[in-house]
Ligand SMILES: Nc1ncnc2c1ncn2[C@@H]1O[C@H](COP(=O)(O)OP(=O)(O)O)[C@@H](O)[C@H]1O
């Protein structure tokens with residue numbers, strides 16, 4: 001087991017030479033990244049380059065076969081207790097929202113605090129209402145997800161993740177499934193969250209959002225990190241041809 | 252009356268009705284022809300059936316044997332226990348109707364109506380004595396009182412469900428009595444061979460439904476297990492049972508099972524039939540539930556895991572509730588089939604409703620040719636209950652549809 005004690009306490013995610021295969025398809029080919037507390041990292045790159053797979057290894061929805069991933073001082077292995085500990089510290093927001101359609105909005109938000117954190121129902125509901133307030137939809141608490149618009153659903157999903165009081169938030173293309181007029185309301189919530197000091201890994205192609213909020217941008221292609229740096233550098237002076245090409249296609 | 256002036260008087264009904272008829276039944280010459288033809292067929296059947304029911308049929312084997320149809324050879328001097336059970340169910344139905352309203356209320360109402368009709372049925376007091384009629388009306392009263400209680404007092408749904416579960420246990424206790432010498436004088440043992448008629452049909456169906464549901468869910472979960480032994484055993488059980496007719500299973504549990512068991516272990520005859528029906532229903536239930544489990548998108552499981560829920564919590568809180576919702580129609584369909592399959596218990600010598608009917612026909616030479624009446628009556632009883640189950644299923648579907656995507 002690698003020694004994790006001498007790691008600077010500021011570094012909340014450490015990936016060292018992470019590899020992953022789907023059968024014989026080599027999807028992550030040596031990813032090394034370190035993320036500091038409170039940092040907002042935007043990950044972008046062509047479709048199929050392994051962005052989703054990478055952020056899913058951080059809460060072990062996918063396992064990696066080689067290299068180390070250390071999250072909040074805990075190394076990710078097959079140990080179930082480690083995995084559950086990490087998952088309750090790391091929130092995740094999906095492209096397809098993945099709200100629980102059989103539960104009311106409020107129950108979606110209180111579910112994990114009640115069952116994982118073992119909070120009393122009243123406390124969980126009070127905090128859930130605060131969070132729904134923060135994402136701007138307290139009046140929807142008693143509705144079912146199916147009765148909400150896409151933008152509202154995604155904001156509930158964010159509130160649901162925040163209810164566990166995570167240290168890290170992962171976002172996998174949170175606005176890609178939304179109609180254009182709803183993208184802003186979700187990005188606004190994410191901006192506020194970034195402003196509050198949350199550590200965030202965001203896979204997105206919303207470049208205006210990245211320019212405004214990101215501390216660092218990482219360009220993925222074919223399972224490797226091609227280039228990374230602060231937004232000004234990526235947008236004004238990209239070093240690699242592949243980055244230039246990709247940016248010219250999406251901007 | 253100033254209010255009356257506010258009411259907008261709509262167009263008179265008749266033009267609307269005529270328009271409706273024209274639009275739906277006579278919109279083209281083909282539709283007109285179909286309307287006339289089907290009306291003729293319906294009229295022919297209804298008139299013929301009505302004439303037979305009212306004038307030609309001889310209902311004496313039905314009318315003279317109401318008690319046999321209801322409970323079979325249950326000892327007459329112990330009939331008070333049956334009435335106690337009926338009172339209990341009537342009262343609970345009333346409370347449930349008042350508490351839950353909606354279709355439960357409809358059912359409670361239908362039940363009260365059926366009791367009332369039965370109580371005033373124009374047949375000889377010799378066959379439906381005054382005491383029984385009064386008891387039926389007493390049940391209407393019990394249901395009414397229960398209804399008022401359900402409306403007035405805020406009873407938790409959970410407690411009411413618990414009361415139903417307890418009433419089921421109490422029913423079995425009352426029916427069977429106890430072997431214990433101390434209580435035997437008050438509640439003597441009635442061996443299950445003497446349970447019969449509609450009572451036994453209900454018991455077989457109810458036990459089959461109640462027991463096969465959890466077993467079926469467990470089998471479905473086991474079939475998805477990552478442990479090869481568990482998975483293999485579930486698959487073997489499910490596929491074996493599904494590959495064999497119910498009759499065979501009933502024979503196995505009724506006749507072969509006792510041969511394998513040590514002689515001091517004696518399982519009651521009715522219990523063996525219940526076991527067979529439950530195992531049979533559980534295998535089909537498992538396949539229904541599996542269909543539901545597979546219909547849940549993987550994103551649901553991922554979201555649950557990402558929040559830190561463990562495997563059991565994910566299954567019980569997220570996947571299973573959604574999966575069961577999807578398969579409600581299939582499950583109710585299966586319950587209806589199970590209800591009708593109880594008639595197969597006749598082949599292992601149980602006197603459920605159909606067997607009682609047969610016994611009655613054979614009991615009197617004059618009734619030998621009245622099988623139409625007897626089987627028609629039994630068919631009506633089955634229809635009433637299967638129709639109710641199908642109706643309940645539709646209501647449940649719309650009620651849970653609220654949470655759909
Ligand atoms: N469960 C899986 N099994 C096999 N291949 C997969 C699986 N998930 C993703 N892949 C493949 O891995 C590659 C990277 O996928 P993904 O991480 O989703 O890319 P991105 O999010 O950058 O679009 C793609 O080629 C995809 O087809």
Ligand SMILES: [Mg+2]
Pocket residue numbers: 051052053172173
């Ligand atoms: Mg992706």
